[in-house]
Amino acid sequence: MKVAIVGCGNMGMAFAKSFLQYDLVKRDDLMLIEKSADRSEALKAEKAGMVVDTIGPRVAEYNLVILSVKPQDFASVQDELKKVLQPQQVVLSIMAGIPISLIQERLAHKQVVRAMPNTPAMLGMGITGFAAADEVQIGNLRKVENLINATGRSIFLEDEGMLDAVTAVSGSGPAYFYYIVKAMVEAGKQLGFDESVSTLLVKQTMLGSYNLIQNTDKSLDELIKAVASKGGTTEAALRQFEAGGLAETLIAGIKAAQTRATELSKG
Numbered sequence: 369m370k371v372a373i374v375g376c377g378n379m380g381m382a383f384a385k386s387f388l389q390y391d392l393v394k395r396d397d398l399m400l401i402e403k404s405a406d407r408s409e410a411l412k413a414e415k416a417g418m419v420v421d422t423i424g425p426r427v428a429e430y431n432l433v434i435l436s437v438k439p440q441d442f443a444s445v446q447d448e449l450k451k452v453l454q455p456q457q458v459v460l461s462i463m464a465g466i467p468i469s470l471i472q473e474r475l476a477h478k479q480v481v482r483a484m485p486n487t488p489a490m491l492g493m494g495i496t497g498f499a500a501a502d503e504v505q506i507g508n509l510r511k512v513e514n515l516i517n518a519t520g521r522s523i524f525l526e527d528e529g530m531l532d533a534v535t536a537v538s539g540s541g542p543a544y545f546y547y548i549v550k551a552m553v554e555a556g557k558q559l560g561f562d563e564s565v566s567t568l569l570v571k572q573t574m575l576g577s578y579n580l581i582q583n584t585d586k587s588l589d590e591l592i593k594a595v596a597s598k599g600g601t602t603e604a605a606l607r608q609f610e611a612g613g614l615a616e617t618l619i620a621g622i623k624a625a626q627t628r629a630t631e632l633s634k635g
């Protein structure tokens with residue numbers, strides 16, 4: 369399969385590297401289209417594929433074209449892409465917010481898949497929600513799904529409308545996790561640990577707790593209860609979180625991310 373990637377930043381490269389790692393795409397069959405000169409130099413040094421700075425006629429030779437520029441940059445690629453796209457090609461967009469119908473209209477192209485991955489894709493541990501236009505041939509959809517699965521796990525959504533919710537929950541999710549880790553590390557520092565010790569305490573706690581979630585049949589409430597002894601320390605912390613509306617704030621933040629995804633769809 370020949371794959372062209374338009375915009376080779378964090379996510380474009382996470383995809384490229386996963387495809388190469390699982391040998392789903394050969395280096396010679398990968399075209400990396402990147403505008404930034406610094407980034408292009410770095411990509412050339414990595415020898416991950418052919419690096420070019422603009423969309424040209426050769427893009428027509430690729431089976432799949434991945435759009436991984438920022439949503440705000442879609443306008444800067446749509447006209448050049450429209451000129452070269454062929455009906456049998458598939459476009460896979462990972463741009464937040466922008467709906468399939470708008471991509472189809474701007475590119476005058478029918479076979480469009482839309483996906484929302486997350487940065488753990490860099491380690492092959494991502495989770496991606498994806499949806500497809502009715503016009504995407506089933507064989508093509510399977511091929512795209514296989515490529516996405518090289519970056520981790522995936523969920524096919526019949527209802528494209530839910531992709532903005534995927535964006536809010538798991539697309540942006542890694543940043544929420546880092547934010548909480550950072551606050552816990554800061555708390556450890558304020559309690560007297562130096563940064564490295566505090567970071568070790570928090571990282572190992574997160575790793576162990578994640579594995580407990582994965583390896584138990586207890587619910588999250590039961591897991592919390594198993595830590596929070598009656599009249600003990602955890603209860604004191606949880607009471608403070610409740611008083612500060614921590615859960616409500618997190619939920620409101622995630623809803624704000626969904627609202628922003630919907631705004632991005634309007635360009």
Ligand SMILES: NC(=O)C1=CN([C@@H]2O[C@H](COP(=O)(O)OP(=O)(O)OC[C@H]3O[C@@H](n4cnc5c(N)ncnc54)[C@H](OP(=O)(O)O)[C@@H]3O)[C@@H](O)[C@H]2O)C=CC1
Pocket residue numbers: 374375376377378379380401402403404407421422436437438439441444445462463464484485486487539540
């Ligand atoms: N980061 C994340 O966690 C996730 C991001 N996404 C989506 O993935 C997309 C990419 O995000 P991310 O990888 O973080 O962004 P990056 O900024 O890291 O990568 C985008 C790259 O595209 C380049 N670019 C911009 N315009 C063009 C152009 N006309 N031709 C070729 N290259 C161009 C940018 O260059 P320059 O910097 O010079 O503009 C940049 O290097 C976004 O649409 C985002 O919504 C989806 C899921 C998760």
Ligand SMILES: O=C(O)[C@@H]1CCC=N1
Pocket residue numbers: 464535539540
């Ligand atoms: O913040 C963003 O807009 C992108 C989409 C999901 C994660 N990063």
